[in-house]
Amino acid sequence: MKIFLIEQENYREWTESLGHDREWKIQEIQHQISNLLNRITAENNGFLLPLRYDFLAIIADGLSNQSLIDIYNKATEISPTKIKACLGYGKTPLEAERNAFNCIHKSDHNLYLDKLNDEIVTVCHFDIDNFTSLTLNTSAYDAIIHFNNIYYKINDKLYRLGGLTQYLGGDNFISFINYENIKDIISMVNEIDNIKVGIGIGTNARNAMENATKALDNIRKTRDKKWEISQSTLELRY
Numbered sequence: 001m002k003i004f005l006i007e008q009e010n011y012r013e014w015t016e017s018l019g020h021d022r023e024w025k026i027q028e029i030q031h032q033i034s035n036l037l038n039r040i041t042a043e044n045n046g047f048l049l050p051l052r053y054d055f056l057a058i059i060a061d062g063l064s065n066q067s068l069i070d071i072y073n074k075a076t077e078i079s080p081t082k083i084k085a086c087l088g089y090g091k092t093p094l095e096a097e098r099n100a101f102n103c104i105h106k107s108d109h110n111l112y113l114d115k116l117n118d119e120i121v122t123v124c125h126f127d128i129d130n131f132t133s134l135t136l137n138t139s140a141y142d143a144i145i146h147f148n149n150i151y152y153k154i155n156d157k158l159y160r161l162g163g164l165t166q167y168l169g170g171d172n173f174i175s176f177i178n179y180e181n182i183k184d185i186i187s188m189v190n191e192i193d194n195i196k197v198g199i200g201i202g203t204n205a206r207n208a209m210e211n212a213t214k215a216l217d218n219i220r221k222t223r224d225k226k227w228e229i230s231q232s233t234l235e236l237r238y
């Protein structure tokens with residue numbers, strides 16, 4: 001697995017430079033940066049995980065180093081701080097991210113790329129059943145508390161498998177995992193009520209993500225299963 005990790009350096013100093021009436025400005029700028037990097041990453045068939053916003057991760061399998069250079073250049077163009085970025089490799093997405101993080105802190109260069117083999121990308125798109133049904137919820141915020149209780153339980157298991165997990169809004173969250181751990185995901189969701197998962201496999205993260213959402217939509221059609229796997233060959237885009 002390859003993770004391209006981008007650091008916005010001296011983030012705290014930048015935030016403090018905005019004064020006390022700053023949080024709304026930070027939120028505005030963070031979401032603008034995440035929006036623009038999300039777009040250029042998707043155009044290159046990757047997938048952006050905003051993580052902490054001062055550090056953003058890109059699932060880089062299937063992306064050329066030139067694509068990563070283009071994304072790095074975009075980040076340096078739009079960020080209010082200096083940018084450092086490293087490409088890391090690992091058996092799991094978490095190991096790859098840790099290696100990229102280590103590289104950022106050890107490397108004197110602002111950009112470190114390596115010639116690494118691409119591996120297939122596997123992503124799980126989790127969804128809670130009937131999250132929007134009014135009978136379940138007394139308020140939008142109560143629904144979030146209900147979601148969080150499930151999310152943190154599952155996230156801990158995904159972390160132990162070496163998955164990189166990101167909340168996407170509503171009752172949706174995804175985890176990029178190692179292909180070998182699909183069986184662990186299936187046994188996990190079989191033991192948890194009111195949750196389903198679409199598992200997507202692809203030659204790059206965008207392809208895998210599309211397949212995971214397709215699998216999730218298929219489950220909704222019949223509602224007689226808690227998981228489905230979908231894979232296809234690379235569809236060239238852009």
Ligand SMILES: Nc1nc2c(ncn2[C@@H]2O[C@H](COP(=O)(O)OP(=O)(O)OP(=O)(O)O)[C@@H](O)[C@H]2O)c(=O)[nH]1
Pocket residue numbers: 127128129130131132133168169170171172213220
């Ligand atoms: N990020 C993201 N949000 C979604 C997606 N689909 C739905 N949502 C949001 O997630 C919330 C729940 O939507 P659904 O999961 O479709 O509805 P549900 O009530 O849980 O019904 P089922 O999942 O079909 O059982 C809503 O706030 C939607 O706006 C998606 O593909 N991605």
